Each structure stands twice: as structure tokens, then as C-alpha cells.
Amino acid sequence: MSLRLPSAPRSGFLAGIIEAALAPHPVDRYLELIDPMMTWRDMRAKVVGIERRTDRTVTLTLQPTHQWSGHQAGQFIQLSTVIDGVRQSRCFSPANAADAGAGPIELTVTAHPDGFVSQHLREHTAIGDVLGLSAADGDFTLPDDLGANAVFISGGSGITPVLSMMRTLIANGYTGTITFVHYARTPDDVPYGVELETFATAYDNLDLRVRYTDVPGGEFFSPAHLDDIAGLEADGDAQIFLCGPAPLMDDVKAYCADRDIADRLHFEAFTLSTPTVDPNEPITGELTFSRSVTSAANDGRTILEQAESAGLSPESGCRMGICFSCTAIKKSGCTRNVLTGETDIEADQHIQLCINQPVGDVEIEV
Secondary structure, three states: OOOOOOOOOOOHHHHHHHHHHOOOOOHHHHHHHHOOOOOOOOOEEEEEEEEOOOOOEEEEEEEEOOOOOOEOOOOEEEEEEEEOOEEEEEEEOOOOOOEOOOOOEEEEEEOOOOOHHHHHHHHHOOOOOEEEEOOOEOOOOOOOOOOOEEEEEEEHHHHHHHHHHHHHHHHOOOOOEEEEEEEEOOHHHOOOHHHHHHHHHHOOOEEEEEEEOOOOOOOOOOHHHOOOOOOOOOOOOOEEEEEEOHHHHHHHHHHHHHOOOHHHEEEEEOOOOOOOOOOOOOOOOEEEEOOOOEEEEOOOOOHHHHHHHOOOOOOOOOOOOOOOOOEEEEEEEEEEEOOOOOEEOOOOEEEEHHHEEEEEEEEEOO
16 A cells, blocks of 8 residues: 655745755655655656557556646646656546546557557556656646537547547536547557447447448548538537547548638647658758757757757657647747747747757757
């Protein structure tokens, strides 16, 4: 049984005295020698359940420490683990219904071929392991007034945040119509296939549509897949929640734009398309990492990628611009946000390394 320590004192003065007395290390460095789940400030979670429902996924049930304050359906958390002596962090969306802080947390991780952390979590996580955990974040959430129709569209591992939303609606007795459209490679590639079928049988207001892409006659997205869904008309009231790979996201966004319902589309991306460089715009300048006394010729990629190529290891999490773990101070120069295309020349401000490219000479405090 893990010991539970009361929350850190609210008084910054008292907390400062205690931490100063235990210097040079933070309090949690001492407590973890007794029990990794006994924490003063750090939030952690113990692995209490493991299921490998498909040959590419692992579903982890986590019991968080007392600092966990719960999550809203659709939000994400950062999970961290130590691999070969280096702490690695990635973002995942809880699949369980929204909770107020008691836990447990359910995460389903898809081990992608090039997923260093996801592969490790699937192959090496064991019951009793203690992982780092962040507070839930993100604004991909259910509105307070959902209306009479909810449409969830997901692909691959994008199923987890929208499944959390659907579970939350069902747990709260939602009486409107729910349409759940999911795209997967094959029937064996859906970690929640049995549960989805059970929901569809038990709830008359749930319309389940699962489509498979890597089978004979496989079905990729088609407008016909959504055309008959109630509430998706231009004058309808259906709210649409989307999460999946970039091609699916792009197709659904185009569908909604064509039908003038884009204002009712809510989406979360779990991959960031590699930014392209305008072939007519020359790539110039030097990227200077002032703290590391290192520089490199700008090659047009994001600052995070160029820093890693230069042998540096700035903290980073999801690489999608939503977790804010890879921020650093830009001392000078012009950068371009690869998500919005906007440029910025303001000096001495924090920027996100994973979604900003240098434009000419840039000095960054890394």
C-alpha cells in the first residue's frame, strides 16, 4: 500500500522553510526513497492494470497521487517515464469518463513503429511501475449545452478523447442522439471494439459506425458516411467532435466547410504534419542556442528538431503545440508558427520550440 502525504502547505513561507531545510534536493527526492508514490509536490501515478487488447496497443490503468484533480472528457495529460536513464514525456488522452479527482485514469497507448516512448510503454510497462503525470489540460471538451445531437468522429488512436466524451454523456444520462464514427485498419485494430458494440446494443440513442481501411474493399472517409446523420444539415444543431490522423482530419474539416457547419466542429490533432518550406523562399540565417554555446545553420525545420540535430536535449512533450513543455526564451530574431503561418519578431519572449521555425538569424535560450 502506498503511503499518502498531505498536500504541500498552502503557505509559501512554511513550504520554503521545509524545502530549505532539506536542501540541496527537493523534498520529493527524499520521499521517493521511502515510496515513489509518497509525494510533496510531484504528481505521479502507479500502474495498477495492464491490458494488451490489440497487437499495437496497451491499456494502462493508473492510480494517481493525491495531487490529481481529475480531467474533463477530451483533455490530455503528459505521462513521463525513464528510458535508458533519460526521462521522456508524451501526451495521451484519458479514455475514461470525466472524473473529479479520485481516479483511476485509463490510457490506451498505440505503439507506432517510430514511437520511441509508445513502444517502450507497450513492451516494458509492468504492474507497480510509477510514472510521472501532469495535470489534465486542453480545451477539446464538451460544451455546457450540447444540444440534441452529438457526432464523434475518430481514427486510430484518436478514439480515446472522443470515447471519454461518449462515456461521460452516457454516465450523465444524456438523452440526445449520439453518432460514433470510427476508422480503423481492421476489426482486430480497435481496442474498444467489444465495448462499443455493447454500448450500441444497450443504448437506443447510440448509432455506431465502424469502418475498416485495410480490408478488401476498405473504406476511407467519404462524405456519404456522414450525409445521413441527423443534425449535420446547415440549419441543424449537431456538435461534431473529431480526432484522428491528419488525412481524416483534413477530409472532415473540408466536409464541414463545404456544408457551412465548420462553426460546430471541434477537433484535436494528435500528430503534427511536418511543416513544408516554400521552395521560392530561401532558407537563410544561423540558429544560436545561447545557453549551450552552440550554433547551426538554419535548415528550415522547427527549432526543436534543429536543437536535437545539434546534439541538444531541450524538454519536450507532444510536439503538437498543446502541452507547452518545450518553451524557451527567444532572445532575438524572427520565427514562424508552423500551425498558423504567423511570424513574430518580438524579442525576449517565451516561444514553443516544437511549432516555431526560424526565419533568418535567431537566438534562442536553450
